[in-house]
Amino acid sequence: MTDRLDAQMAFLMEADRLKSILRATPIADDSRRENSAEHSWHLALFALVLGEHGADVSIDRVIRMLLLHDLVEIDAGDVPIYGEKDEAAIAAREQAAAKRIFGLLPADQSASFRALWEEFEANETPDAQFAKSLDRFQPPNLNLASGGGSWRDYDVSYEMFEARVGQKIARGAPGLWDWVGPKVRAYLKG
Amino acid sequence: MTDRLDAQMAFLMEADRLKSILRATPIADDSRRENSAEHSWHLALFALVLGEHGADVSIDRVIRMLLLHDLVEIDAGDVPIYGEKDEAAIAAREQAAAKRIFGLLPADQSASFRALWEEFEANETPDAQFAKSLDRFQPPNLNLASGGGSWRDYDVSYEMFEARVGQKIARGAPGLWDWVGPKVRAYLKG
Numbered sequence: 001m002t003d004r005l006d007a008q009m010a011f012l013m014e015a016d017r018l019k020s021i022l023r024a025t026p027i028a029d030d031s032r033r034e035n036s037a038e039h040s041w042h043l044a045l046f047a048l049v050l051g052e053h054g055a056d057v058s059i060d061r062v063i064r065m066l067l068l069h070d071l072v073e074i075d076a077g078d079v080p081i082y083g084e085k086d087e088a089a090i091a092a093r094e095q096a097a098a099k100r101i102f103g104l105l106p107a108d109q110s111a112s113f114r115a116l117w118e119e120f121e122a123n124e125t126p127d128a129q130f131a132k133s134l135d136r137f138q139p140p141n142l143n144l145a146s147g148g149g150s151w152r153d154y155d156v157s158y159e160m161f162e163a164r165v166g167q168k169i170a171r172g173a174p175g176l177w178d179w180v181g182p183k184v185r186a187y188l189k190g
Numbered sequence: 191m192t193d194r195l196d197a198q199m200a201f202l203m204e205a206d207r208l209k210s211i212l213r214a215t216p217i218a219d220d221s222r223r224e225n226s227a228e229h230s231w232h233l234a235l236f237a238l239v240l241g242e243h244g245a246d247v248s249i250d251r252v253i254r255m256l257l258l259h260d261l262v263e264i265d266a267g268d269v270p271i272y273g274e275k276d277e278a279a280i281a282a283r284e285q286a287a288a289k290r291i292f293g294l295l296p297a298d299q300s301a302s303f304r305a306l307w308e309e310f311e312a313n314e315t316p317d318a319q320f321a322k323s324l325d326r327f328q329p330p331n332l333n334l335a336s337g338g339g340s341w342r343d344y345d346v347s348y349e350m351f352e353a354r355v356g357q358k359i360a361r362g363a364p365g366l367w368d369w370v371g372p373k374v375r376a377y378l379k380g
Contacts, residue, residue, distance in 0.1 A: 008239050008240060011239060013331060028206040043226050045236060046202055048257060053195070061251070063234075
């Protein structure tokens with residue numbers, strides 16, 4: 001059992017580095033940028049509270065998915081949603097990161113965690129679509145609270161927001177989109 | 191549904207403040223102190239990976255408990271384990287915090303979240319004991335990685351560590367105590 005626990009602890013201590021990956025969005029009081037570890041906690045809490053707004057979802061699976069979803073950023077970095085990007089290069093970097101980071105775990109856990117992450121990325125099952133919707137729904141709420149946040153830094157219009165973010169929120173959580181969409185529209189067009 | 195979602199969002203945005211509550215323990219690279227939001231994420235990941243080391247536990251319940259366990263610190267502050275403390279005053283502050291913070295939620299969620307937090311605090315069920323053991327098991331690993339961490343700041347001896355931390359790890363997760371105890375002993379006596 002010691003070899004197994006050694007491997008589990010190597011993974012958990014490597015995961016600590018996610019606390020140093022900064023995202024484009026500030027925390028709500030605008031004092032600093034959010035990091036991907038605290039973002040993952042916040043999203044898991046969103047899932048726990050807002051589960052009833054998803055259709056046919058297992059909240060506990062969604063929470064597990066959200067706890068893991070950003071770990072690849074330890075190697076691949078955060079990709080700001082409004083920045084320029086080479087999707088194929090990012091996907092390749094994230095696949096290599098998943099292989100290395102989940103590969104620290106014992107083989108059975110490595111396979112099951114990686115499958116959950118792949119399911120999130122593919123965005124096809126109800127659980128993945130709801131998780132992805134929450135991942136898109138949380139940042140506009142921080143931007144509204146902080147006085148613009150990443151919209152300010154990237155000069156984002158409402159049309160850009162609707163195309164890159166709104167449609168993804170609506171896909172897995174239409175009720176959450178109905179709630180936040182008008183607030184963002186009023187802010188960005190106001 | 192809008193009133194209900196308004197209440198849920200008020201809670202989730204208040205929860206954002208946990209990202210600004212600093213703990214006594216540094217992150218593993220010793221670059222800064224850990225905050226209670228990223229700590230909560232790290233612990234939930236510990237539960238997901240190390241669940242097999244608990245006896246008779248529901249990992250998904252433990253994860254839910256750990257996502258919520260530190261929210262009272264938004265009002266009551268973090269209580270460093272090696273500091274001087276007035277237990278009764280802390281308990282009163284935390285009860286008032288739980289009432290206010292969980293009270294932001296719709297009544298049904300307020301009651302169920304608060305019950306889960308009370309269960310964690312009481313430390314009697316297998317789920318609570320395992321969650322509490324993880325909450326005590328993670329910081330010594332960060333202290334070992336960072337070159338002393340909160341042991342350095344509080345001038346902690348191995349005997350003090352064993353009494354305040356070791357026994358709580360052993361209560362809910364004896365296998366984890368067997369793994370980390372000798373490492374801490376070698377470090378603090380070395």
